[in-house]
Amino acid sequence: MPELIHDEAVVNGVRLHYVEAGDGPLVVLLHGFPEFWYSWRDQIPALADAGYHVVAPDLRGYNASEKPRGVGAYRLDELVGDVVGLIDQFDAEEAHVVGHDWGGAIAWEVASRHPDRVERLAILNAPHPDRFRDVLRTPEQLRRSWYMFFFQLPWLPELFLSARDYTTIEEIFRDGTENPDAFGESEVQRYVEAAAQPGALTGAINYYRALFRERVPQELRTVVSGSRDDSDVSVPTLLIWGEEDTALGIELTEGLERWVPDIRVERLPDASHWVQNDEPERVNELLVEFFED
Template identity: 75%
Template sequence: MSSEKLTHDDAIVNGVRLHYVEAGEGPLIVLLHGFPEFWYSWQKQIPALAAAGYRVVAPDLRGYNASEKPHGVEQYEIDELVGDVLGLIDHLGEESAHVVGHDWGGLIAWEVAIRHSERVEKLAVLNAPHPERFRELLRTPEQLRRSWYVFYFQLPWLPERLFSIRNYTPIAELFRDGAANPDAFDETDIQRYVEAAAQPGALTSSINYYRALFREQARDELKTLFGGSRGDSTVQEPTLLIWGEQDAALRVELTEGMERWVPNLRIERLPNASHWVQNDQPEQVNDLLVEFLEG
């Protein structure tokens, strides 16, 4: 990717400083990365989307890489993460945007569309199920087994300690060993992810996403037990779900049955891609995104 085509900037949104990169002109697309990534996970998409006539903005989510890392698990609750996206769209001078998210960025993208449909033109999500579908399947033994790390991340300090051993080798192995395409990441890419994870406070901040989610879901379950409701989870906007079928953590069955909440849904399953779908099959993902956004 040509670095001269990118601009780097910071914005104070929702009370935190977010770093972001920007390229291109046209309708706004906001790209939201996952764990343990940063804006760089979209390096193969930004040029293609900018060339297709879009203004592409990819932030480091709060707690990651060059963005601010507020202290406390409560700082990473969904309300705050959604507020960051809305604040960024406001900062960029727009009322709405196309929102694209992968992994944790996908969960945030779902929640932005559920809670603030007027701010989303079109929604595209990569390897992140609709929140209600994930709640359903998380009750099954197989998905519970695959999602063991969510419970492990609830422990204090130990996950951070283990991720940082041997100069953050476990972080490098997530990318090196988890991709379906041997060319998905080169050593320079992996080193950039390691450097981002090694920023002071970054590991705790990124793991706090899981800690906050676990607490929020526990509260939701208690509310439901006593007759409460989580509210309407419908997404009315045109939605594209791209799913790498070789995802080791998230079963492909998570893509089934989402039409109950997403009536205008298109699903593209990529059999030769892993959880790192936009890196395993960048050209296919780029083509799908451009076709969907222009359709």
């Protein structure tokens, strides 16, 4: 790794810790669940060496960032505001925005709501919200997404994930990858330490709780009125998808041109949900090529 600068900034009313490296056009890397900035350990040096100013925050509720109380603090409006505020923090008009998992969900929203702030969008194993809505109706995806419904319960998900010294967190990474070298013991322990920060598990799970409280009423209104909020993405988009994702089916990569006309889909057949850690060199190549195209 190049020398990383650890810093923090108050954006959108919340204190975010981030790491940065390199100089040049801004690239913002948004991690997923249950991760933190360290999930981009293989991308930060590659992008910095390619001539980019790379910023990887701990999202609100995670690791060293502030963990506001209450489910409402994790609504999409707030999460999107954090990213836009972070771009402002570095005096940039726009940025390349890259998101994995929940970071990808946020990135989709940033690009649809603020296309003028996103130069290019790269998504790693995170479904477009409208496509996910359609596929979630199928029995197979409902089976895969059981945990999202479990996370709606109070306190029990936190107890489950922290039991036996956070063994479940360890298993999420150890057992969920296609590359045995993706997560060594030291890497896994860093994720455990991040998850064990006071309030971190509740913050992370509140993303799912807030989503259900926000989106389920919205979907019911869609059924009644026949209309939905505009979620089209006009910026150039790259979707990188590990096909061995146990939580998200490959069908989520299909038919996206309806909402994202300028999209390129790259499927990696030997990668899991943790695609940037399973095949870091290929992901790095795809990102640099896409940004420089």
